[in-house]
Amino acid sequence: MSGVVIMLSGPPALGVRLALGALRSPLRRPRPGVRFAGAGDRLVLPGLRVDVDRLAAYERVCGFPTGEDSLPLTYPHVLGFPLAMRIMSGRGFPLPLLGLVHTSIDITRHTALAASGTYELTVFVDRLAPHRRGTEAVVVTELRDGGALVWESTSTYLSRHRTEPAPGDPEPGSAPAAPDPCPLPVLDEWRLAADVGRRYGAASGDRNPIHLHPLTARLFGFPRAIAHGMWTVARCLAAHGTPQAVRIHAEFRAPVLLPGTVAFAADGARFELRGTGGAARVHVSGRVDPLPGGRPR
Known part of the structure; x- marks a missing residue:
């Protein structure tokens, strides 16, 4: 240490x-x-x-x-x-x-x-x-x-x-990566109320203004309030389920606007939260892996 x-x-x-x-x-x-x-x-x-x-x-x-x-x-x-x-x-x-x-x-x-x-x-x-x-x-x-x-x-x-571009970085304006050809199957759709950010903020103490009201979110460039990233991953894990001894990895890829509708998708260890419709944007992606042994150290 x-x-x-x-x-x-x-x-x-x-x-x-x-x-x-x-x-x-x-x-x-x-x-x-x-x-x-x-x-x-x-x-x-x-x-x-x-x-x-x-x-x-x-x-x-x-x-x-x-x-x-x-x-x-x-x-x-x-x-x-x-x-x-x-x-x-x-x-x-x-x-x-x-x-x-x-x-x-x-x-x-x-x-x-x-x-x-x-x-x-x-x-x-x-x-x-x-x-x-x-x-x-x-x-x-x-x-x-x-x-x-x-x-x-x-x-x-x-x-x-x-930043200074590193060797191998994509050129500015280059095409984005192709979407996953095998997207995870959608298991549920969630209609998110406008007050999700305020409710999570009250429970967690994280009252960042971008999560609370459209007016305060607009001050930071968002058209509406956005959900807390840690709410999105918690909501996914509550739906997915986890063993007691577990390792998870999650990436926050795009904000979730409130109110809105999102799709929860999962297959085995992997999960996603994404938008609905044809070209659905992935908001959160991650995986859940059991931890062998599960003993504290």
Whole structure:
């Protein structure tokens, strides 16, 4: 383990960190080769217990069963998000929080997680990585029970800025990749209400204005409010089902406008959320793989 370890007495106030990050965003000018001196520094929150009322609200909006003594696969991300925002809204973080796009997440759950348990939560930025469209921040979240690592995730967040083209990159204006010739079979269609973003925001604490109302979303270039990326993957996993010991990978490929209709498609380990109609746009794609053994480490 490298970097500074900072022990917290309670979770950071998420609304304050989002507001602070928004205020500092215009002052940050990312560029190729940008570095973060705090990479590897860990925020650690011991003695974490889950608010069962907020958990129930989260389960309802995402489609998970309610009333069970079990954390949904994606819920530890919600617990860790305020810590991640404390790091990324801090003075030393070089990427603007406004415009930062969650592009992918990998989650590994080593064993079942009791909602009534007491956990230790750790979050850190592992590194900044060059991307053909800018710079990605790689954020790691870990959940421990009695010292054993029981859940972990790696998220990538993209900050777009000018870059130098690398050998082999496609030329600007080149044709997009051809669609998958064997799309996954559609299992269900979901009509999404306009308030999905507000309901998820209330349950998760993530009240980013692009998710709440058409007027605030338009300030950031969207015609309507868009669904949270983590809501879309949670909703897919609730429909797909997962074993207790599991590894998932998901990529956020296009925003979901609210209200709207989307199609859930799956076949074996793979799943997708896409638009409806002929040239349906893929919003989320991913896969679910059982984890051999399933013992915490």
